[in-house]
Amino acid sequence: MANPIEQQPRHYGFLLTPNFPLMSYASAVEPLRAANLLTGRTLYTWRHVAATGRTIRASNGVDIVADSRIGDAIELDALFVCAGGNPALFREPPTLAWLRSLARDGVMVAGMSGGSYILARAGLLDGHRCTIHWEHIPALEEEFPRLEIRRTLFEIDRGRVTCAGGIASLDMMLALIERDHGPDLAAEISEWFLRTQPRLGSGSQRMTLRERHGVSNGKLLKALALMERRLEEPMPCAAIATDAGVSPRQLERLFADHLHTTPQAHYLAIRLDRAQSLLRQTPMAVAEIAVACGFVSTSHFSRAYRRRFARSPREDRHGAQSAG
Incomplete structure (x- = not known):
């Protein structure tokens, strides 16, 4: 690794999509x-890129003024695509073509949150x-079944970097800074932002089942894990x-005592939650989603969906597309 003093600044771009x-x-x-x-030197420069227009609005209403638009002749060592909302709806050919052109020219391309x-x-x-925010994983798996998708915080694989988003972006960027300028500077920046426990890219995005449900019973946790693995x-x-390792009656009692529901109701709820994610983030037909979430018929799926969400699958899809 070269001495930071001798290195030229690295030029990063942030392609921000609406509602990033x-x-x-x-x-x-x-x-x-x-x-x-912290170094007193310009190790990095960055600029903001918009697909269209000059202003990009974040999901919380904050506006970022773009320095460039896609296709502009700008010097970049890396481009980070930051997207939120429903990234499956993003289908702008000029942007996709520009990304491919950058990659061919040796620019590192990265995706954050839905940017992947x-x-x-x-x-x-x-x-x-690659990785992506856990909310988008089911849709990404359905549309791109051959991708090597990990449920990790971030992945750095040759000229591709992907990150689950949120504060995992900090972990990702510290890993890149360490690669460029060594562990001492990365540690100093980590302390600067009160990050006292470094996280590896291989870390899990989500809480464990024990943490998520607030239960410690091993047999119940095993049952919950089985349900989450067997949705289709x-x-x-x-x-x-x-x-x-329990009887059906004991399983009923464990769910009642710890989760205040039945095994059947909990299992149905997680299958319907998966269905809602696929409905809102993929173009899959309602019948295909029903099968992917373990329902024997579209009519059974639609009835169960309406009971849980107070609207039909088609109404939910229409509303999500209108919002997007």
């Missing part, structure tokens, strides 16, 4: 500012490890009980 998540963006750009400030979806649609994640082909609750 401000947390993901700020967590990525602030470490660059800190690197310059846009890279996938541009064909830039084929043959690379649901297991009978009696089989889940057997695998968890």
Whole structure:
């Protein structure tokens, strides 16, 4: 690694899409500012790029004025695509073509939060490890089943970098700064932002089942894990009980005591939540979603969906598309 004093600044771009998540963006750009400030040198420069127009509005209403638009002749070592909302709806051919052109020219391309979806649609994640915010994983898996999708905080694989977003963007950027300028500077920046426990890219995005549900019973946790793994082909609750090492009656009692519901109701709820995610973020037909979430018929799926969400699958899809 060259001495930072001898290195030329690295030029980063941030392609922000409408309703981009401000947390993901700020967590990525602030470490660059800190690197310059703490060393007293311009190690990084950055600029904002818009697909259209000159102003990009974040999901919380904050506006960022773009320095450039896609296709402009700008010097870049890396481009970070930051997207939120429903990235599956992003289908702008000029942007996708520009991303492919940058990658061909050797520019590192990165996706943050939903930005990984846009890279996938541009064909830039084929043959690379990648990650994305857990909310978008089901849709990405359905549309791009051959991708090597990890449920990690971030992935750095050759010229592709992907990140789950949120504060994981800080972890990702610190890893890149460490690669450029060594662990001492990365540690100093980490302390600057009160990040006292470094997180590896391989870390999990979500809480464990124990943390998420606030339970510690091992047999119940095993049952919950089985349910989350078997959504397309649901297991009978009696089989889940057997695998968890309890009787069906004991399983009922565990769910009642710890989660205040029944195994059947909990299993149905997580399948319907998955269905809602696919409905809002993929073009899959309602019948295909029903099958993917373990329902024997579209009519059964629609009735259960309406009971849980107070609207039909088609109404929900129409509302999500209108909002997007």
